[in-house]
Amino acid sequence: MSAAACTSDDEHGGADRVAHLRAEAALFMRDHVLSVVSHDLRGPLNAIHSWGYVLERKVDANDPAAQRALAGIRSGVEQQVKLIEQSVDTTRAETKALQVALAPVALRPLLEKSAALARASVARARGVTIEIDSPLAEEQLEGDAERLLQTLWLMLAFAAEASPSGAAVRASSNIEGSMWRTDVRFSASARALGDPASPHVLEAFARRQALEPREGGRIAWGLALCKRVAEAHGGAFEHSDIADNAEVTLSVRVPVAGM
Incomplete structure (x- = not known):
């Protein structure tokens, strides 16, 4: 193999190495962002859920419009929590518990x-x-x-x-x-x-x-x-x-x- 060919192979290997490093950095960044999103969404959702129960005790049980509104709030919170668990938390599972080979x-x-x-x-x-x-x-x-x-x-x-x-x-x-x-x-x-x-x-x-x-x-x-x-x-x-x-x-x- 010529010296020029060897140099080309080395450069190609180096480019592949850098591409892999960048991909790893991007993967962990994605999962970190998802972790932040998961954490920051749960706080407001928990608050909405808690205030829903407060409203439930205050609203007239015989008022159908109010009861539909409360049911909509509860359903919306449950859907958002399910979305976080199924989409956000599952997606970031690859690096959530990182294993290292010592x-x-x-x-x-x-x-x-x-x-x-x-x-x-x-x-x-x-x-x-x-x-x-x-x-x-x-x-x-x-x-x-x-x-x-x-x-x-x-x-x-x-x-x-x-x-x-x-x-x-x-x-x-x-x-x-x-x-x-x-x-x-x-x-x-x-x-x-x-x-x-x-x-x-x-x-x-x-x-x-x-x-x-x-x-x-x-x-x-x-x-x-x-x-x-x-x-x-x-x-x-x-x-x-x-x-x-x-x-x-x-x-x-x-x-x-x-x-």
């Missing part, structure tokens, strides 16, 4: 591979550099290497697409006590996130949502994979507010010992 994972190679994929998928084309600052060398943890790679890649790729051209994304990684912690820091740019001419990891609506004020400390939808993978390992994921010109930190923590 095995020894070398951390330094994981960091380097994630950074290389992030550079190839979005950072290099946008003129953004990714820098790794870590003393890790031979350290390992018990984890799912593929899921952890997806998490690191998404953190780095998102930071790259949210940064203006010429900026640097900095990732620090270390073991603190019993936890492996990786922080990705960057300066966010609303213009960079919204630029349709530049390569992106997330869909346009997810990029717009990332810049919206967070309610109750919720994460940006597009970073849902990071949260689910961290929690499946017994760890946590969080990030500071993402706003134009803000200094943002994405942080993932995973226990070093197996669960």
Whole structure:
């Protein structure tokens, strides 16, 4: 096989790898949005259901119009709850209870591979550099290497697409006590996130949502994979507010010992 053919195969394989990573991020984002919808719809529906019972005790039992109205309220609530259970909750079942395959994972190679994929998928084309600052060398943890790679890649790729051209994304990684912690820091740019001419990891609506004020400390939808993978390992994921010109930190923590 010629050198040109080998290069073409490598590029094709790399493109397939990035496409798979983007698909995984999109899957977890979809399920996260469905989870938010399920949670946020149940509150108002429960309130309507409760007030229906209050009205039932107040309304004249001999008033047919009022009784039909109450029956309509109860029926509507039941239909909405059934829709949530059958459509929303069932659809997100694939990642609701994420299973991880635990095995020894070398951390330094994981960091380097994630950074290389992030550079190839979005950072290099946008003129953004990714820098790794870590003393890790031979350290390992018990984890799912593929899921952890997806998490690191998404953190780095998102930071790259949210940064203006010429900026640097900095990732620090270390073991603190019993936890492996990786922080990705960057300066966010609303213009960079919204630029349709530049390569992106997330869909346009997810990029717009990332810049919206967070309610109750919720994460940006597009970073849902990071949260689910961290929690499946017994760890946590969080990030500071993402706003134009803000200094943002994405942080993932995973226990070093197996669960």
